Amino acid sequence: MSKGLPKRSEDYSLWYNELVKRADLAENAPVRGCMIIKPYGYSIWEKMQAVLDKKFKDTGHSNAYFPLFIPKSYLSKEAAHVDGFAKECAVVTHYRLKNDENGKGIVVDPEAKLDEELIIRPTSETVIWNTYKTWVQSYRDLPLLINQWANVVRWEMRTRLFLRTTEFLWQEGHTAHATKQEAIEETEQMINVYAEFAQNYMAMPVHKGIKSANERFAGAEETYCIEALMQDGKALQAGTSHFLGQNFAKAFDVKFAAKEGGLDYVWGTSWGVSTRLMGALIMAHSDDEGLVLPPLLAPIQVVIVPIFKTAEQLDQIDEKLKPVIAALKAKDISVKFDHSDKYSPGFKFAEYELKGIPLRIAIGARDLENGTVELARRDTKEKTTVPQEGLVDRIENLLKEIQENIYKKALAYREANTLIADDYATFKKMLDETPGFILAHWDGTSETEEKIKEETKATIRCIPLDVKSEAGVCMVTGKPSAQRVLFARAY
């Protein structure tokens, strides 16, 4: 029941947490910072996975699986990488428990201490590049285009369901190429795949851009990202694609014999999106009544709630709707006919609203007489009574319309909340009074970036690739700037 869901305008953060729990998406696990993804939440993640997995395969990638454990020494092999990832991670030190001699239950067996501690992967570059060393000998073995779907662990101090959890699910692509150019093209191709997915499936507009040196992946030469705007005016990084140069090839000695002769280091990329996308999806569209799901990612696109008093009435409704349900399924439209008598129609309406089912059909005795049904859109909350005739086509069209409408609404919100600041005072004022993206000039130095972050909590989300270049002067230092960059406070 949505009863009592907090309002976004009053406490956005509480609204989000409550929505995630009440819509049966996820909940906190007994281990601090970890989450349990509930069946309904997981079914949305499965829809995302299916679309992304197909896109990866269509662009030539194969899935594989690399181990959960990384020997501690591996992390140190790439200098920048170890600084970025070695800090907060789960460390396996022992491999056995035993009964305590003093009868205090089971304890860690001190004799089963590992010679070298194992790290639960925070990301898999090290173990994968260590493997690529044996997989790559010649240009014939390239490119290697590999992805894995896996769980990873980063011991985060502040966690929030989906947005930042100690363990999370993700995919990580790791590719190896014979030339720099090909690796850069791969990096760009994958950020485009993510952007298309965000826009066309999640109905979430994103800016594509390049991270500043400060925000770059530890071990990358360039990090591409997509950045979205949430309804509270905070930005969310939704996916990244890294051009690794030859950094990991050098750290793990991965060389190949070129077609023209000679040995050279391989060029690498890595790219990933995670269950964080679930958080983005929820926050981008949902309202005070609950989730709003774009039809292309909704596990149930249409729910039918019969309103009946007798078993006979239900039979009549059932008979009337059987061909409609069959026709919807034939069009790959997922439909749930909820004829359970465990709950009242009113309870069901609220429940399906909370869960973001894009279209609800209600049908009762009067509808049977009139040859009609009541259609309710989740996105606009419009209700209309429509003839049963032509219902299937109407539903199909409406689902497309809802998908587009949700995107347009999010885009309009982003446009309205992307402002331009030419001086630092205005910039600060905007952050507090009209939070959103701010396009401003920056002198390109880490010092200025850090000063802004410290003073305002806003970070450079990216140097956007999709915003027109325009020279100017840094709002803080007055030094020259080649283009405006995208600032925001961020998740």
Add this chain to the structure above:
Amino acid sequence: MSKGLPKRSEDYSLWYNELVKRADLAENAPVRGCMIIKPYGYSIWEKMQAVLDKKFKDTGHSNAYFPLFIPKSYLSKEAAHVDGFAKECAVVTHYRLKNDENGKGIVVDPEAKLDEELIIRPTSETVIWNTYKTWVQSYRDLPLLINQWANVVRWEMRTRLFLRTTEFLWQEGHTAHATKQEAIEETEQMINVYAEFAQNYMAMPVHKGIKSANERFAGAEETYCIEALMQDGKALQAGTSHFLGQNFAKAFDVKFAAKEGGLDYVWGTSWGVSTRLMGALIMAHSDDEGLVLPPLLAPIQVVIVPIFKTAEQLDQIDEKLKPVIAALKAKDISVKFDHSDKYSPGFKFAEYELKGIPLRIAIGARDLENGTVELARRDTKEKTTVPQEGLVDRIENLLKEIQENIYKKALAYREANTLIADDYATFKKMLDETPGFILAHWDGTSETEEKIKEETKATIRCIPLDVKSEAGVCMVTGKPSAQRVLFARAY
């Protein structure tokens, strides 16, 4: 290249290990006992997952995700469970690394010690039943029919790729029911799902049965299993389904308000199959030239190797085959047209034989003239020259025939290697001279079972459900026996 693959008859174990590596299925990871599943191996696992996942959903189950980490204290809550699983497991004791003060690289930060150690899940009953406690209040919340695809870790001493690895991938179903009867039906339904999958997709005959008390899952009241026979006469447990009674409900205090009033403990089941199935698939069918894959699980069902000298010839072949390839794809038959000039046709033939592609088509200049192609079956190694006309239908039929033939061959092998022993001396002789399944009478006691295991290394694989009951006397003790049970040495 299959060159030098050891012969099964000479060293079955070495043959298996080499085949797994050379066919690009998997390899050992740098962490002892863990494996890297290579893209080709993983693509077979993905086929298995897709079929199983659909079967689970068709029987009403939903996927979810529970955390990797289990608090140490959880393991102890179910008395039998802790004895079975607490022994050999990976233990996380710390959550941070730091730079060593003496410059010895990174070390575990002693200040980041966890208050309670975390176990990497060896199986998830404890963390899931701890959650079910909050998910189940009333009969309305039942049944809970949940599955998860996940990685689990058991610190095995002796490991072999796919068959027994420290980390492996699996699915684990965990269901909760209002009645004992319903839970038993679920347990039986899922062992039937596994058996059908093994027989109809893996082309691997299995015996369904019940485990003896000794071999039962730690915490279960009854364990159902499927048992297959490998080509070396050793048995392999391929899947299990456990009726948990109210054991975990009691351990985690999971009660529900019945429709009729009153509180009762919930009844549970759990069931799983793992990447071990990959090992079973490989060992059940493959030969001295390499893998033999049943078409329904082959990532590539048909490979086309053009034999050409000039680009013009390749163009001609390409043009001739384009409609064939399109027609095969339209029938959902996966086909690879390998026109790469990196390798010779002979090299490719050996490579695809090693990788178990069910059907190979070769086409050269003479075939173009004659309107023919050469078809080679992987299972029988038959080669035939056939007309291009009607090729698509012929391929479709042949794939079905190959699927059936592989199953029949495995079934005939199993029949020939399932013997009956009436006395212990014969039993022992059979184990050494004609290894396989042995049906023998047993008095039903753990003592006798353990004596047999100790003296012969054979175990009771199951009390078969699909073998006719027939009373007799135990081959060891002479005590009465209600039916023969299935013995074998096993993986």
